[in-house]
Amino acid sequence: NAGVTQTPKFQVLKTGQSMTLQCAQDMNHNSMYWYRQDPGMGLRLIYYSASEGTTDKGEVPNGYNVSRLNKREFSLRLESAAPSQTSVYFCASSHRDPQPIVQYFGPGTRLTVT
Amino acid sequence: DAKTTQPTSMDCAEGRAANLPCNHSTISGNEYVYWYRQIHSQGPQYIIHGLKNNETNEMASLIITEDRKSSTLILPHATLRDTAVYYCIVRNPADTGANSKLTFGKGITLSVRP
Numbered sequence: 001n002a003g004v005t006q007t008p009k010f011q012v013l014k015t016g017q018s019m020t021l022q023c024a025q026d027m028n029h030n031s032m033y034w035y036r037q038d039p040g041m042g043l044r045l046i047y048y049s050a051s052e053g054t055t056d057k058g059e060v061p062n063g064y065n066v067s068r069l070n071k072r073e074f075s076l077r078l079e080s081a082a083p084s085q086t087s088v089y090f091c092a093s094s095h096r097d098p099q100p101i102v103q104y105f106g107p108g109t110r111l112t113v114t
Numbered sequence: 115d116a117k118t119t120q121p122t123s124m125d126c127a128e129g130r131a132a133n134l135p136c137n138h139s140t141i142s143g144n145e146y147v148y149w150y151r152q153i154h155s156q157g158p159q160y161i162i163h164g165l166k167n168n169e170t171n172e173m174a175s176l177i178i179t180e181d182r183k184s185s186t187l188i189l190p191h192a193t194l195r196d197t198a199v200y201y202c203i204v205r206n207p208a209d210t211g212a213n214s215k216l217t218f219g220k221g222i223t224l225s226v227r228p
Contacts, residue, residue, distance in 0.1 A: 031214065042201075042219055042220065058215060059215075090158070092157075102160050102163065103160065103216055105158045105159070106157050
């Protein structure tokens with residue numbers, strides 16, 4: 001199993017450009033997450049998806065959109081990138097049941113917005 | 115979720131046991147203790163979790179005090195590759211939706227020296 005994969009690994013954008021971060025998991029997990037991590041800080045949840053076709057906002061959803069088209073893939077889109085969105089983005093997935101829930105993380109996408 | 119407190123940093127010699135403490139004095143009865151680690155520039159990695167009994171897996175052991183107000187993660191034979199930030203997280207696995215997020219604090223930086 002590859003686990004959770006993310007593309008691209010690195011990206012540099014100019015202010016106002018758009019892009020989509022891709023995430024896929026091969027563990028047949030129901031739940032998927034997008035987090036961002038800023039230097040010296042913990043992870044903050046951007047969006048969450050409990051299953052295909054459903055999404056919920058997390059702590060910091062402004063400036064982002066997500067899409068869960070199927071069970072495997074959960075994408076994060078920046079419509080108009082801003083320097084404040086410079087961060088490392090992590091995707092994670094987990095089973096909804098049985099409890100307790102363990103989340104498995106991808107390797108991250110390092111995004112710089114200039 | 116209950117809050118956790120961890121020392122900022124610690125070090126240990128390669129081949130020796132690393133004992134990482136965590137205080138969670140406000141933990142409630144249905145909250146589990148999870149440990150994750152983040153090696154530099156990588157995604158967080160799940161290590162182990164427990165409710166009240168001590169747990170062991172191929173990576174580590176988790177010792178939870180009888181009153182559940184603190185726990186210790188033990189890496190029995192630390193290697194240089196174990197140098198990372200270790201996060202102790204307390205949460206209720208029954209939390210749903212965006213509340214199922216993991217809240218990472220600052221963690222403890224473990225440095226394994228040759």
